[in-house]
Amino acid sequence: MNDLDLLRGAWDEPAPPARAAREAARAALLDRAAASKETIVPPTTVPPATETPAAAARRTRRVRLPKAGVRLAAVGVLAAAIAAGVTVVQGSGGTDEHGRPRSAVPGVPAGPVANASEALERAARAAESRPFTPPRPDQWIFTEFRGRKGSTPNGPLSRDPGKIRVTRHWQRADGKKAALIEKGRLEILGTMPTTPPSDYPSLAAMPTEPGALLAWAYRGLGGLGETAEGRYSTTYTMLGAVLRDNVLPPKVEAALYRAIKRIPGVRLERGVDAAGRPALALGRLTEGWLSEQLLIDPKTYTYLGERSVAVKDHTSRGDDGSLTYRKGDLGILSVRLKAAVVDKPGQTAP
């Protein structure tokens, strides 16, 4: 036995890599490879329209509009001010002693993401790695948002940071009651079926395979899904709304991020700051002028909020006059502060 053999024998055979680490590394590689081709992979399955016109019409009425209360006539009239000169803060779990980034989430690679696909895959993996206890039917799902308010309905947001409001919402986990604060008082309301669903039982039953989830979403679009662009745009908004408004089982949340990954035209946008916090923004251009963005926390890859920004000047004309956006105007800025399961409506922490 020579010195090299001794050196080899003195260290145990290394334990095999953890499965999660291996899968994360493999997915990161394939994402980078796929993105480098700069081709957009269309969704594999676009289901045929099997609904009757009546059913489709019913669904259309139930299509949930973006939270800012935009009417259908003004779809896309939602936009924002890119804070000038904001730098990207793309980090992770801090840095190690050499100043190299360290991952904050087990199984998620450290370091900056290169593209939308990588960012969404990390969000999916982070979702899968979070502990989760499903809510009991008598518990409530609580969400809290902070957003800016504009002076014109559907118009650009005010640049006045004083006009920030915090909204809180509760929805019982059986989906039958909702609650909000109205004039300082807690109001309990009934609920209606929505598209996409907003009740926990329906959400927990959504497909967890990304292709199947996308197919499921396309089936629910009614008249908005008649063109390819209509399907992509509406589905992007719809899946974003499901992420925004709910506390979801990890597999469902991960599938949502992976389904969004397959929607053509979603890009990683840089230089974004949401309400003072750094964010990764996944943007999709609507109607050629508005970038609709899903915001993800750059450290933990959890859902952070949404935002829309006009990328050029735009005037839209509706029945009630016209609305003008300047390049850089914000249409939506909503940051989710809390999403938790609580025992009673009005309660803001578990």
Place this chain on the structure above:
Amino acid sequence: MREPEAFAALFDRYYTAIHGYAARRLGHGLADDVAAETFLVAFDRRGSYDTGRPDARPWLYGIASNLIARHRRAEVRQYRALARTGADDVAEGHADRVAGRLDAQAARGPLAEALGDIADGDRDVLLLVAWEQFAVQEAAEALGIPPGTARSRLHRARRRIRAALGETDPTTLGEDLDR
């Protein structure tokens, strides 16, 4: 190289080995990062990969070595800790030991101390040869250095290792030093 299929195949073939190499030098936590990044870097540099090479292994180990070098202080600190305790809290070991391995493991303390002292470039060559069983020529290719340089680095590192093992007889030095 046809991508991304070729890269998936490369990953499947070498990920465990690269991870193990990084884990022995840096521990499991950093090995996750290094192994993952090795393949991303490889992909980004695929344009400069010489497709005439029969084997991507030296190329991948070269990238991994460069990434490991960024964690030099962590690596050395780990050898020092191992030298003090003799315990391997890094790569959780397997219990089954064969006869010769008991001797080898007893030598780990002094070996770890030596590894902590060896110059970084020398250690890169030594560990590729000892742990990954690279030929000197392959190690040179991996690290992008001339074969003669690799040979002299290995020679220097082995002197230090042999000294640590208490080998003082100069006649045994060099018998298989140029492997």
